[in-house]
Amino acid sequence: MSIFRNLAITSIFIVAGTQNPAAALVNNQATQTKLESITTQELITKQPTIVAINDKYWGPQRDFEIRMPGNITSNKSDTLASWSSVSRTAYISVHQNMPSEVFYLSTTGIRQLLQRSMRTNVAKNGKVVKSTNLVIEGYPGLEMLVQHNDGKQGQYRAFVVKGRMYVLGAVTEYELTTEAANFFDSFRVYPQQLGYSR
Numbered sequence: 001m002s003i004f005r006n007l008a009i010t011s012i013f014i015v016a017g018t019q020n021p022a023a024a025l026v027n028n029q030a031t032q033t034k035l036e037s038i039t040t041q042e043l044i045t046k047q048p049t050i051v052a053i054n055d056k057y058w059g060p061q062r063d064f065e066i067r068m069p070g071n072i073t074s075n076k077s078d079t080l081a082s083w084s085s086v087s088r089t090a091y092i093s094v095h096q097n098m099p100s101e102v103f104y105l106s107t108t109g110i111r112q113l114l115q116r117s118m119r120t121n122v123a124k125n126g127k128v129v130k131s132t133n134l135v136i137e138g139y140p141g142l143e144m145l146v147q148h149n150d151g152k153q154g155q156y157r158a159f160v161v162k163g164r165m166y167v168l169g170a171v172t173e174y175e176l177t178t179e180a181a182n183f184f185d186s187f188r189v190y191p192q193q194l195g196y197s198r
Contacts, residue, residue, distance in 0.1 A: 056186075059095060063193040064166060066093050067186035069179050087179045089172040093187075096165050103163065107140045114142040114158045122156050122169075125149045136189055137161065157184055162194040 055072075057080055058065050068091060070084030081092045105113065111133060119128060126148035134141035134157065141159035148154060154171040168187055170180040 061193045062190065063164065064095065064187065064189045066168070067183065068093070069183055084179060087172060087177045088174055089170050089176070089180060091183055092169045094167045098160065098163050098165055100163070102160060110140045110160045111142060114160070118142060118144050118156060118158060122146055122154065126154070134159070137191055139189070139191065155180060155184070157187070159189065161189050162191050164194060
């Protein structure tokens with residue numbers, strides 16, 4: 001479980017870490033609501049003992065959806081985490097509202113913010129193997145592959161969509177598998193559900 005703990009702490013630092021040289025863009029007063037399971041359409045907190053193999057989860061404003069492999073280990077208002085014993089991989093999805101200053105950043109500025117934040121927080125104890133610019137629904141993002149100093153491999157994606165940052169991560173001691181690829185590919189964002197506009 002130390003992989004999960006490291007992944008959770010790293011992802012929280014990504015979101016919180018954007019307060020540093022990137023002009024303090026993270027708003028720590030995010031809306032407090034729980035994630036919703038598509039199967040019941042009720043706001044529930046899944047217990048860690050319930051197996052949630054590829055259950056689909058929706059964000060608090062139905063602004064995103066993602067399929068989480070393995071057992072859900074944490075389901076909080078802004079964080080969803082799971083552990084797959086099959087691939088021995090920890091997964092996490094974090095979202096955080098950002099202050100209005102982010103709307104004044106260009107696409108290049110947002111990418112620079114994500115690059116600095118991820119290098120400072122995710123890759124601080126490792127080496128960035130690859131960094132790739134991404135786009136989701138026309139909004140900028142970044143993917144980073146990291147070889148951590150403790151031998152673990154991590155794949156991370158971050159996007160900023162209408163004032164909300166989304167961070168996804170997968171970390172394993174072994175090789176990242178198709179399960180991780182399916183996790184990242186399952187992420188969908190619905191900008192029309194968010195109240196802010198760029």
